Amino acid sequence: MLSRTAASLFWFSRYVERADYLARVLEAAMRLSSLPIRREDAENEWASALATAGCLDDFTALYDRVSPAKVTRFLAFSKRNPTSIRNCLRIARRNARQVRTALTAEMWDTINSAWLELQKLDFDNMDVSAMARFLEWVKEVSLRIDGSGYRTMLRNDAYWFARLGIFLERADNTARILDVKYHVLLPENVEVGGGLDYSQWAAILRAVSALTAYHHVYHESLKPLRIADLMLLNAKMPRSLASCYGAICANLDSLAEAYGKQGEAQRLARGMRNRLENCRIEQIFESGLHEFCETAIKDNSHLGAVISEQYLV
Amino acid sequence: MSLDEMNAEDGSIRRPYARVAEWLTTVSSEQLERRRVEAELFYRRGGITFAVYGDAQGEERIIPYDIIPRILSTQEWAKLSMGLEQRVKALNAYLRDIYGPQEILKAGIVPPDLVWRNPAFRPEMCGIEAPHGVHIHIAGVDVVRVDAENFYVLEDNARTPSGVSYMLGGREISIRLMPELFRSHRVAPVENYPNELLATLQSVAPRGANGEPTIALLTPGQYNSAFYEHSFLADAMGVELVEGYDLFVRDDMVFMRTTEGPKRVDVIYRRIDDDFIDPLVFRPDSALGVPGLYGAYAAGNVTIANAMGTGAADDKVIYTFVPDFVRFYLGEEPILKNVDTWRCRDAADLRYVLDHLNELVVKEVHGSGGYGMLVGPHATKQECADFAERLKAHPDNYVAQPTLALSTCPTFVSNGVAPRHVDLRPFVLTGADGVRIVPGGLTRVALREGSLVVNSSQGGGTKDTWVIEC
Numbered sequence A: 001m002l003s004r005t006a007a008s009l010f011w012f013s014r015y016v017e018r019a020d021y022l023a024r025v026l027e028a029a030m031r032l033s034s035l036p037i038r039r040e041d042a043e044n045e046w047a048s049a050l051a052t053a054g055c056l057d058d059f060t061a062l063y064d065r066v067s068p069a070k071v072t073r074f075l076a077f078s079k080r081n082p083t084s085i086r087n088c089l090r091i092a093r094r095n096a097r098q099v100r101t102a103l104t105a106e107m108w109d110t111i112n113s114a115w116l117e118l119q120k121l122d123f124d125n126m127d128v129s130a131m132a133r134f135l136e137w138v139k140e141v142s143l144r145i146d147g148s149g150y151r152t153m154l155r156n157d158a159y160w161f162a163r164l165g166i167f168l169e170r171a172d173n174t175a176r177i178l179d180v181k182y183h184v185l186l187p188e189n190v191e192v193g194g195g196l197d198y199s200q201w202a203a204i205l206r207a208v209s210a211l212t213a214y215h216h217v218y219h220e221s222l223k224p225l226r227i228a229d230l231m232l233l234n235a236k237m238p239r240s241l242a243s244c245y246g247a248i249c250a251n252l253d254s255l256a257e258a259y260g261k262q263g264e265a266q267r268l269a270r271g272m273r274n275r276l277e278n279c280r281i282e283q284i285f286e287s288g289l290h291e292f293c294e295t296a297i298k299d300n301s302h303l304g305a306v307i308s309e310q311y312l313v
Numbered sequence B: 001m002s003l004d005e006m007n008a009e010d011g012s013i014r015r016p017y018a019r020v021a022e023w024l025t026t027v028s029s030e031q032l033e034r035r036r037v038e039a040e041l042f043y044r045r046g047g048i049t050f051a052v053y054g055d056a057q058g059e060e061r062i063i064p065y066d067i068i069p070r071i072l073s074t075q076e077w078a079k080l081s082m083g084l085e086q087r088v089k090a091l092n093a094y095l096r097d098i099y100g101p102q103e104i105l106k107a108g109i110v111p112p113d114l115v116w117r118n119p120a121f122r123p124e125m126c127g128i129e130a131p132h133g134v135h136i137h138i139a140g141v142d143v144v145r146v147d148a149e150n151f152y153v154l155e156d157n158a159r160t161p162s163g164v165s166y167m168l169g170g171r172e173i174s175i176r177l178m179p180e181l182f183r184s185h186r187v188a189p190v191e192n193y194p195n196e197l198l199a200t201l202q203s204v205a206p207r208g209a210n211g212e213p214t215i216a217l218l219t220p221g222q223y224n225s226a227f228y229e230h231s232f233l234a235d236a237m238g239v240e241l242v243e244g245y246d247l248f249v250r251d252d253m254v255f256m257r258t259t260e261g262p263k264r265v266d267v268i269y270r271r272i273d274d275d276f277i278d279p280l281v282f283r284p285d286s287a288l289g290v291p292g293l294y295g296a297y298a299a300g301n302v303t304i305a306n307a308m309g310t311g312a313a314d315d316k317v318i319y320t321f322v323p324d325f326v327r328f329y330l331g332e333e334p335i336l337k338n339v340d341t342w343r344c345r346d347a348a349d350l351r352y353v354l355d356h357l358n359e360l361v362v363k364e365v366h367g368s369g370g371y372g373m374l375v376g377p378h379a380t381k382q383e384c385a386d387f388a389e390r391l392k393a394h395p396d397n398y399v400a401q402p403t404l405a406l407s408t409c410p411t412f413v414s415n416g417v418a419p420r421h422v423d424l425r426p427f428v429l430t431g432a433d434g435v436r437i438v439p440g441g442l443t444r445v446a447l448r449e450g451s452l453v454v455n456s457s458q459g460g461g462t463k464d465t466w467v468i469e470c
Helices: A003-033 A040-050 A056-062 A068-076 A085-098 A105-120 A128-152 A155-186 A195-207 A211-220 A224-232 A241-259 A262-277 A281-287 A288-310 B015-026 B029-046 B073-097 B112-116 B163-176 B180-183 B194-204 B227-236 B293-298 B317-331 B347-355 B379-391
Strands: B065-073 B138-145 B151-157 B215-218 B240-244 B247-250 B254-259 B261-263 B267-270 B303-305 B362-365 B400-403 B408-413 B416-425 B427-431 B434-437 B443-447 B460-468
Touching: A003 A068, A003 A085, A003 A155, A003 A195, A003 A288, A003 B029, A003 B254, A003 B400, A040 A056, A040 A068, A040 A155, A056 A128, A068 A085, A068 A128, A085 A105, A085 A128, A085 B400, A105 A128, A105 B029, A105 B227, A105 B347, A105 B379, A105 B427, A128 A155, A128 B434, A155 A195, A155 A241, A155 A288, A195 A211, A195 A224, A211 A224, A224 A241, A224 A281, A224 A288, A241 A262, A262 A288, A281 A288, B015 B065, B015 B180, B015 B408, B029 B163, B029 B408, B065 B073, B065 B163, B065 B408, B065 B416, B073 B138, B073 B151, B073 B317, B073 B427, B073 B434, B073 B460, B163 B194, B163 B227, B163 B443, B163 B460, B194 B215, B194 B227, B194 B267, B194 B303, B194 B427, B194 B434, B215 B227, B227 B240, B227 B254, B247 B293, B293 B303, B347 B379, B347 B400, B408 B443, B408 B460
Parallel strands: B065 B460, B215 B240, B215 B267, B267 B303
Antiparallel strands: B138 B151, B138 B416, B138 B427, B247 B254, B254 B261, B362 B400, B408 B416, B416 B443, B427 B434, B443 B460
16 A cells, blocks of 8 residues: 555544544533633633643734633634644545545545535634534544544555554543643642532543543442543553553554564554553552653654654654 | 537538437426436536636636537547547657657757757656557547537647546436437447556556556645546556555565565556656656655666656647658558647747737747636736737747637526537547547536636536437
């Protein structure tokens, strides 16, 4: 397969996954900001939404103040934000068009229809409920693309590169949420029984669609340690770092087997998976949750560069 | 006036259209409109689009599709296809000649300056033998009818002719949206075009290529107006769709970058222009091409289809000599006619053209896509005057033809079914093992009433073309 084709499949998936993630982050922020909290706290919520999306700097370069409307607009559909949801879907579609023959008709149809739908939306006159519908729609699009890929693609290198993109992006997203929100999980900030804390924690879980999963796994009320455990180390949770790395390794192994050659990417990914497997959440808290997340983000982007070097250029 | 392909002058229905005429009396405008909308949806959803250069808002547009088929009888087609084969053979012979022994110049048939000063002539190709002697592997020859008997060639496209995906897309729509009408005719198939193209490309692989040759389709990328077609053809043939960056040349051999390392390429079906194909030899600022590709070709290690420099055979002045090529190289009389053409480079012709500007169509010798031309009868006095100045300043740049009364076909327009002017672009494939032409081609239709300009960039549409036994 052409390296460029592999690259387009990989980035196609990454951008769809990122659009999905941004929709969740926005939903969580909208929900939190509707609670009775102080204005500074509300502003913080929106600022941290920008930070989890990795575009706080881009935003502050353009605007002086953080306001709900501005952040929402910026993350959802601003043309000036290179990774707004709208731009993510646009770039995903561009990548898909580049390799449309490597996609199944169902996948192409889904992304192309979504892109056509996007042209019709009236972004300038979108009230809160229209925005909620839009975010819901974005998640549906990503589900349809994910599902149509899963159901219709041949299990060959095209599929594995597409899947790699999803899981690498997802690992990055999960690590980022924790990196921005780690402070609300730290012991010194925990006021027992604070309803606001509960909302904060729930919001983190919602952003990775794991609130219900939490209760199923731990059978107890929300506790910071458990939340971090679920998101980092629990291999059953499909958005946990451990689970993402399991999938990254599996797809890299399939490629190595098909091509008859292991490489740096395989070794690196395996190393990270093993570290996550052999780690306990208490240790992570002791040595610093923030540092752990920072390292995870850095390692993850390094792995992306190595995959690119090995296959995509 | 002009030939209507359905309604004969005496009021009868011409035979190929017997069933379509009957069908048209049974369908309502609403039904036709519904099918038109469905056809548009098929194109839109499939992303079967084209881009118009210099059009900021329409990044991707679809070409209007008219669902009423254009029909030729097998007899009409047999004659046309013989003529096409003959013509493309002569064009290939001409290119072999001017990049080789140049006998036609010695014979005094073509003025030498028309070869040497032709910007599409590539001196770099002189003395290089094209693999298997084929320069033009894929030709699109635009033909028109003005009467029931004759086809006239309007233009030869010997560089990177496009449109074949619309021929195939149109057929797909006919079969899907009008199954009853389609089945009631015995329509010769065109669906095998990608197969024929693949066989053609395989046949011209360099003699040194071992085993099954590796073929790649080289595209300028997704912002090119014909990108859909490139990706469609690559897919249908099962070959890689590559951009310049995906290829590299080492030791005069071409490789593609794959996830498993470099892979040797034997035949490149390129859809980028000569100018951009190799920055080391042609335009140095080209980022679309592959440095060293020319060297690999000259070394005989890769076949490029079409070969570089084929534009020397298809401009609008050389066109006037093609019937002579047929006689000179093949010793035959041309089956297809040329449209009478005045070469403005000749003083007498120029004088005639200037005197009759309001009756003629004046075209740029190296223009294409319907740009830069004057349609005399439709131009204002001022436009004619302006054009006359340009003509006098650069007579070499222009040729003129009478405004032909192009044939018309029934076409569905806003106020029902009405005749509209059409042309036809059949695609002629030439391999080491002979010529292949699928029966039919792309019919282009000028959707505006009275308009003779069928180019998609100028508001033309397309029709499916049926060759039927009748």
